[in-house]
Amino acid sequence: MRIVVSGGGTGGHIYPALALIREIVKKDEHAEFLYIGTKKGLESTIVPRENISFKSIHITGFKRKLSFENIKTVYRFFKGVTDSKRILKDFKADVVIGTGGYVCGPVVYAAAKLGIPTIIHEQNSIPGLTNKFLSKYVDRIGVCFEEAKQYFPQEKVVMTGNPRASEVIGQDGVKGRRSVGLKLNQPAVLIFGGSRGAKPINEAVLKSLTELGNKPYQVLYVTGEVHYEEVKKEVELNGNPENVIVKPFIHNMPEVLAGIDLTVARAGATTLAELTSLGIPSILIPSPYVTDNHQEKNALALSNQKAALLLLERDLTGPKLVEHIDSILLDNDQLEKMKSAAKSLGIPDAANRMNQLIKEIVK
Structure with a gap:
C-alpha cells in the first residue's frame, strides 16, 4: 500500500502521524510512505530523521482578522492543491491521511478531488479550521475526544484516540x-x-x-x-x-x-x-x-x-x-x-x- 501522510506546524500534529506510520509498518513491512509538509514547519526536520520520504508545498494559515495576507493564502491554497495533485499522482497514492495543521488543507482536498480515499485525524476537543473545512470532503474522521464529534458529519466520525498513546504502553x-x-x-x-x-x-x-x-x-x-x-x-x-x-x-x-x-x-x-x-x-x-x-x-x-x-x-x-x-x-x-x-x-x-x-x- 502506498500511503501519503500530511500534518505539520506543531509536534501535536506530527508525532501522532509518525506513531501511525510505525504501527502500519509493524503490520505491513511493504507499505510505502510519503510525508507532505512545509519547508518551514517542524515536520521538515523531524520527518526526514525518521527516514521517511518528504516533500513540501508552500502554504500559510488564515489570519483570524481581516488581512490582505488572507488573499495571498487563498492563492497559495489553490497553488498547493495543484502541486499536491501532481505529487499524489507521481507517488500513486492509495490513501491520504491528514493529522492537522494548515498544510493538510490542500493535500487532503486534492486527494478527495482525485478520488483517493481520505482520512483526517483530530487530536483536540475543538477542531481547527482546516479539519472543519476538510470534513466535508473526506471519507472518515478519527477523533480523540467525545466533545469533538459534534463538529463533524456524524456518519464519518470514529473514536480512534491518539496514535501517540500506543507508543507509551509497555515502557520500562x-x-x-x-x-x-x-x-x-x-x-x-x-x-x-x-x-x-x-x-x-x-x-x-x-x-x-x-x-x-x-x-x-x-x-x-x-x-x-x-x-x-x-x-x-x-x-x-x-x-x-x-x-x-x-x-x-x-x-x-x-x-x-x-x-x-x-x-x-x-x-x-x-x-x-x-x-x-x-x-x-x-x-x-x-x-x-x-x-x-x-x-x-x-x-x-x-x-x-x-x-x-x-x-x-x-x-x-x-x-x-x-x-x-x-x-x-x-x-x-x-x-x-x-x-x-x-x-x-x-x-x-x-x-x-x-x-x-x-x-x-x-x-
Whole structure:
C-alpha cells in the first residue's frame, strides 16, 4: 500500500502521524510512505530523521482578522492543491491521511478531488479550521475526544484516540526513573510546560522550592531549554533541594512517564493521550494562548471525569500548586481513584484503530 501522510506546524500534529506510520509498518513491512509538509514547519526536520520520504508545498494559515495576507493564502491554497495533485499522482497514492495543521488543507482536498480515499485525524476537543473545512470532503474522521464529534458529519466520525498513546504502553518505568536520577522507593511528580517550557509554571515552581524541598516526594522539574540556565541559578540560590531534579528537556519522555505518579502539565492533546494511556493523574494548567482556548476544553474532558485537577493559569501561584500536588500525592485513596479514572479514558490501541480505518476505506 502506498500511503501519503500530511500534518505539520506543531509536534501535536506530527508525532501522532509518525506513531501511525510505525504501527502500519509493524503490520505491513511493504507499505510505502510519503510525508507532505512545509519547508518551514517542524515536520521538515523531524520527518526526514525518521527516514521517511518528504516533500513540501508552500502554504500559510488564515489570519483570524481581516488581512490582505488572507488573499495571498487563498492563492497559495489553490497553488498547493495543484502541486499536491501532481505529487499524489507521481507517488500513486492509495490513501491520504491528514493529522492537522494548515498544510493538510490542500493535500487532503486534492486527494478527495482525485478520488483517493481520505482520512483526517483530530487530536483536540475543538477542531481547527482546516479539519472543519476538510470534513466535508473526506471519507472518515478519527477523533480523540467525545466533545469533538459534534463538529463533524456524524456518519464519518470514529473514536480512534491518539496514535501517540500506543507508543507509551509497555515502557520500562524503572529504567525511565533511573535515567533521570529519580529514586525507586519514593513517589514522584513530573512538572513540565512542553518542549519550550512555560514561564508561569516555572515561576510558580521557583517560588515554592523551599517548601517542595521539605516534601516526602520527589520533583522532576523540566524547564524547557530556553529557561534552563536561569532556572538552574535560582535553584542553586535555594540550596539545590535534594528531592528536586531539574532538567532542560527529556528525550525519552514515554519511558520517564511510565515511572511517574503524578504530572503537572499543559493540556496539549498528545500529552493527555499519553497520560490517560498510562493511567497517570494530572494537574492541568492549560495554555490560554491557543486557538479557541482548546487546551482548557481538553483539560475539562479529564477533570470532569475526576482524572485530573484543572488549574487555570490566572489562578496559578506557588502555594496553590503545592496544595494541589499534596492533595493527590499525599492522599493514597485520591491518587488511586484518579489513576483509575485516567486509565478509563485511555485508548492504548489508537494507532491500530487508525490502521483499521485505512483498511476499511481502501478497497
